[in-house]
Amino acid sequence: MMDLRKCLVPAIYVLSALLIWAFAGNPPAVSSAGAGKPGLYRENGAPHTPHTPNRVTGRTINVLDYGADPRNNSTDDRPAIQAAIQAAKPGDEVYLPSGVYNLRSRLPGDQTAQLELKSGVNLRGQSESGTILLSSLDRVSGSKVIKIYGKNNIKISNLTVTSTFNRSFSSDYKMNNPSAGGPDYAIYIGQTNGSGSYNITVDRVTVEKFRTTGIRISNSHDVIVRNSTFRNATDVGGGGAGYGVTVQGTAKTNLAGKPNDTYFNLVENNRFQGPYLRHAVVIQYYAHNNTVRGNTITNTALASIDLHGEDEYLNEVYGNTINGPRVGAAIGVGNIGGSKPYDHDASGPGNLIRDNVISGAQMGILVYMGSPDTVIRGNTIKDSRIADGEGILIMNAPGTVIESNEIYNNTGPRFWGIKLSEDPGYQGRGRGIPRNIQLNDNRVYGNTGGVLVESGSYIYMRGNYIRNNAVADHVDARK
Numbered sequence: 510m511m512d513l514r515k516c517l518v519p520a521i522y523v524l525s526a527l528l529i530w531a532f533a534g535n536p537p538a539v540s541s542a543g544a545g546k547p548g549l550y551r552e553n554g555a556p557h558t559p560h561t562p563n564r565v566t567g568r569t570i571n572v573l574d575y576g577a578d579p580r581n582n583s584t585d586d587r588p589a590i591q592a593a594i595q596a597a598k599p600g601d602e603v604y605l606p607s608g609v610y611n612l613r614s615r616l617p618g619d620q621t622a623q624l625e626l627k628s629g630v631n632l633r634g635q636s637e638s639g640t641i642l643l644s645s646l647d648r649v650s651g652s653k654v655i656k657i658y659g660k661n662n663i664k665i666s667n668l669t670v671t672s673t674f675n676r677s678f679s680s681d682y683k684m685n686n687p688s689a690g691g692p693d694y695a696i697y698i699g700q701t702n703g704s705g706s707y708n709i710t711v712d713r714v715t716v717e718k719f720r721t722t723g724i725r726i727s728n729s730h731d732v733i734v735r736n737s738t739f740r741n742a743t744d745v746g747g748g749g750a751g752y753g754v755t756v757q758g759t760a761k762t763n764l765a766g767k768p769n770d771t772y773f774n775l776v777e778n779n780r781f782q783g784p785y786l787r788h789a790v791v792i793q794y795y796a797h798n799n800t801v802r803g804n805t806i807t808n809t810a811l812a813s814i815d816l817h818g819e820d821e822y823l824n825e826v827y828g829n830t831i832n833g834p835r836v837g838a839a840i841g842v843g844n845i846g847g848s849k850p851y852d853h854d855a856s857g858p859g860n861l862i863r864d865n866v867i868s869g870a871q872m873g874i875l876v877y878m879g880s881p882d883t884v885i886r887g888n889t890i891k892d893s894r895i896a897d898g899e900g901i902l903i904m905n906a907p908g909t910v911i912e913s914n915e916i917y918n919n920t921g922p923r924f925w926g927i928k929l930s931e932d933p934g935y936q937g938r939g940r941g942i943p944r945n946i947q948l949n950d951n952r953v954y955g956n957t958g959g960v961l962v963e964s965g966s967y968i969y970m971r972g973n974y975i976r977n978n979a980v981a982d983h984v985d986a987r988k
Contacts, residue, residue: 547861547884548800548825549773557773557798560731562710563631563662567600572610579608581643586610587623599629605668607639612646612654621649622656622697626663634668637713637738644672646692648720653694659701662708669715670695674743680784682810682836685746693721698729704768705729717741722752728759728769733777739789740782745810747846751787754779758794760819760850771796776804783808783833792824793817797857800825808833818844818878822857829865835895839870842906843878845935854938855879858908863887871895873916877904877932878939884910890926893919900925900956903965904932905941912949919956926953926978931964942966948973959983 549557570593573579577589590610593603612623619625623644626632632655634640646652654670657663672691679686695716698706706729715738716723723739726732734754745751758764758771771794781789781804789806792799793816806813806829813831816824831839840862844853855878863886867873873890876883883906890900900916903909916926927948934940943965950972953959959978962968962985975982 545823547823547859548798549775550798559733559775560708560710562664562712562733563629563708565600565602565631567598569602569604570597571604571606573606577605577610579606579610581609581611584611585613587612587614591616591624594624594627594630594632597627597630599662602631602633605632605634605640607635609641609643612642612644616656619656621651622653624654625656626660626665628660629662631664631666632668633664633666637667637669637715640668642668642670644670644692646672647674647690650693652692653697654692655696657696657698657706657709659704660706660709664710664712665696665714666710666712667714669717671715672718674718678741678743678785680745680810682745682747682787685748685750686744689720689744689750691718691720691743693719694723694725695719696724698724698726698732700728700769705770707731709733710735712736718743720744721749722755724754726754726756726771726774728764728771730770730773732774734779735775735777736779738780738782739786741785742787743785745785745787747787751785751810752791753781753786753789755791755793756796756799757792758796760794763795763820765795765797772798774799776801778803780804781806781809781813784810787811788815789813791815791817792821793819794821795819795857796821797823800827802826802828804829806831808835810834811837812839812841812875814840815844816842816856816860816880818853818856818880820855820857821860823859825861825863827861827863827865831865831867832869834870836871838872838875838902839867840865840874842876842883843880843939845878845939852938853878854935855881856883858882860884861886865889868892869894871898872902873900875902876906876909877902878934879905879907879941881906882908885914886910886912888914890914890916891918893924894921896922898924899928900953901927903927903929903943903946905934905939905943906946907944909943910947910949911951912947913951915952917952917955920979921957924957925961926956926958927951927960929962929965929968943968954978962987
């Protein structure tokens with residue numbers, strides 16, 4: 510039960526804390542195309558409807574008619590595929606029958622890329638497993654198989670983007686793989702001349718054998734990645750390696766309301782398969798009002814879904830099923846590490862983590878480094894056997910609301926269902942204690958430990974069910 514003696518503070522301080530809590534969910538004071546509520550909502554609170562994928566109203570252009578060879582051989586199929594794309598007009602689609610299309614050269618005007626798509630023109634394979642784009646890119650800095658810069662109204666579907674990488678993989682998250690290679694990016698969706706891409710759909714695409722990121726969404730909006738598979742990154746050792754999908758703006762620069770702002774992107778119903786992924790989804794650099802939902806994520810090296818400690822705000826993470834990770838949190842808000850100008854600390858305010866199912870993770874959800882006003886609601890965290898774990902760990906995370914979560918059957922040594930601890934920060938950033946934390950209507954039972962408050966002030970608990978935990982149900986260790 511709650512230790513009432515810890516809450517006997519003067520009434521004026523109680524009132525002050527409650528007022529702080531009442532405004533904890535306010536958006537940042539910026540003009541933004543999506544500020545107000547977390548997820549796919551506009552500034553005025555109206556829901557944003559994801560775009561309808563670009564329809565084919567014109568021709569279906571078969572790449573075989575332009576000289577592509579679907580056999581896996583020494584033929585370079587890149588020029589033929591690019592010629593088919595160039596011949597297409599808005600409303601057309603470029604079609605690749607089942608086969609292996611060898612991409613051995615690069616775009617004449619961009620030696621970091623192999624294929625460049627056009628606005629209004631779709632790229633469709635016959636099937637996700639049967640149509641394979643096989644890239645020869647290897648250890649080329651900034652390289653990407655498919656480039657979409659400042660484009661709109663494109664759908665990529667029913668194919669696999671892979672590479673000829675044939676060296677060893679590594680699951681070591683502390684050290685970069687000396688054998689790593691392949692292209693840096695499979696699909697890179699970005700800006701040109703200060704204007705981002707938009708209305709881009711990636712559907713039923715497998716991405717593998719890349720070094721940095723499978724699909725990068727950068728300074729763009731209204732991009733949907735759905736029903737796709739991410740696996741087998743060639744490096745997970747840090748420095749930006751081994752990410753499935755990234756949603757990101759520009760480091761240290763708030764572009765809210767500008768044509769290259771990053772918002773209204775949707776990552777849904779995908780499969781992220783470890784162990785050769787560092788993170789499944791990363792949101793960073795002032796990206797806001799994006800949604801990650803309905804994905805299945807297994808055994809990533811570190812945080813499966815990571816709000817990366819670069820001021821990202823009002824994002825929504827919900828309805829995901831996460832097994833693992835073996836180290837760190839299934840969902841993280843805030844981050845340490847990095848170097849200027851990419852050094853990490855707090856995420857921005859108002860991120861919502863709800864209705865996810867997390868199993869077997871060392872840590873379920875982590876909020877730290879000063880990340881404010883996060884809401885953690887309705888999540889299920891269960892079945893961890895890993896030592897020194899937590900269901901929900903709150904450190905320097907002012908205004909966090911933890912409500913209606915169910916945390917059970919986590920029996921690893923020294924596991925705590927909910928833990929509040931002092932944050933040591935990182936290189937002078939993010940240090941602090943939990944302040945103004947709400948724990949309401951949570952169910953914490955059948956774990957090694959229930960709720961541990963090691964540090965914090967203005968901690969409010971109401972309506973929680975904390976029972977039948979092996980070591981203790983509720984320990985307030987503040988002295």
